[in-house]
Amino acid sequence: MPSDLFPADWLVPFEYTETVLGALKSGKESEVYLVARTAHGRTSLMAEKRFLARERRLFANTYTYAGIWGEGRYRENRAMKKNTRFGQEARHARWISNEWTNLVHLYDAGVTVPPPVELREDGYRMAFIGDGLVAAPRLETVHLDGATAERVWHELVAEIARMLAAERVHGDLSAYNVLWWRERAVLIDFSQTVDVITHPAARELLVRDVTSLARYFARRGVAVDVSNTLARLGADDRRFAHQARSR
Numbered sequence: 605m606p607s608d609l610f611p612a613d614w615l616v617p618f619e620y621t622e623t624v625l626g627a628l629k630s631g632k633e634s635e636v637y638l639v640a641r642t643a644h645g646r647t648s649l650m651a652e653k654r655f656l657a658r659e660r661r662l663f664a665n666t667y668t669y670a671g672i673w674g675e676g677r678y679r680e681n682r683a684m685k686k687n688t689r690f691g692q693e694a695r696h697a698r699w700i701s702n703e704w705t706n707l708v709h710l711y712d713a714g715v716t717v718p719p720p721v722e723l724r725e726d727g728y729r730m731a732f733i734g735d736g737l738v739a740a741p742r743l744e745t746v747h748l749d750g751a752t753a754e755r756v757w758h759e760l761v762a763e764i765a766r767m768l769a770a771e772r773v774h775g776d777l778s779a780y781n782v783l784w785w786r787e788r789a790v791l792i793d794f795s796q797t798v799d800v801i802t803h804p805a806a807r808e809l810l811v812r813d814v815t816s817l818a819r820y821f822a823r824r825g826v827a828v829d830v831s832n833t834l835a836r837l838g839a840d841d842r843r844f845a846h847q848a849r850s851r
């Protein structure tokens with residue numbers, strides 16, 4: 605069941621007009637735009653993440669990224685390996701649909717993420733997390749009091765558990781990829797999200813995710829115990845066993 609972040613009818617349904625209101629963020633690899641969709645006097649705000657053209661993106665076939673997408677069509681896989689232009693295009697499209705598919709999957713599993721809207725050629729759209737036209741801040745820049753920090757740490761561990769139950773590891777979780785909105789932590793950016801069962805680095809990424817969040821919360825006075833948290837999350841259970849042995 606999706607989280608209770610947005611009412612089911614948050615998005616205006618049909619006969620709408622759309623306006624791009626501006627850029628929320630631009631960077632080397634992606635840009636995020638604020639888009640308004642209006643119908644019958646009601647407006648829904650969306651965030652559109654666009655991935656920059658394949659030529660400008662870095663496609664390092666690192667250990668972490670290898671195997672993210674599983675098997676594709678033969679021609680695509682071969683082209684990607686040889687890094688031809690067609691291969692780069694295929695990889696670009698796969699990259700976008702990987703992030704989109706993960707967002708939808710996690711939303712359906714009840715993880716607190718922006719409700720997904722639609723996949724587009726160069727990116728995807730989701731609900732805008734913010735108030736008025738002001739985007740919610742990243743957790744990194746927020747000053748939580750001790751009691752709130754304690755609560756949010758436990759809530760984020762519960763979100764990680766929910767992701768694991770949905771067989772996913774975020775892969776790039778830190779206070780930079782969590783938005784702080786209406787006293788809640790909202791997870792974003794699933795570009796490095798991997799499958800728990802099939803990805804060789806899933807356990808390693810889980811450890812990294814927990815460690816980097818723990819560092820943030822320790823700085824805010826929470827007594828975090830990374831090994832204990834990982835144990836409670838089942839980081840050593842059978843699902844990861846073959847990876848631990850192969851190391």
Ligand SMILES: Nc1ncnc2c1ncn2[C@@H]1O[C@H](COP(=O)(O)OP(=O)(O)OP(=O)(O)O)[C@@H](O)[C@H]1O
Nearest residue numbers: 628629631634636651718730731732733739792793
């Ligand atoms: N749904 C959203 N609502 C509001 N703001 C958003 C949303 N999604 C992304 N943003 C804003 O855009 C920024 C970048 O998004 P994201 O982390 O997905 O992309 P990225 O390519 O990893 O960029 P970066 O390298 O800056 O982290 C976020 O930190 C946030 O400020």
Ligand SMILES: [Mg+2]
Nearest residue numbers: 780781792793
């Ligand atoms: Mg990010």
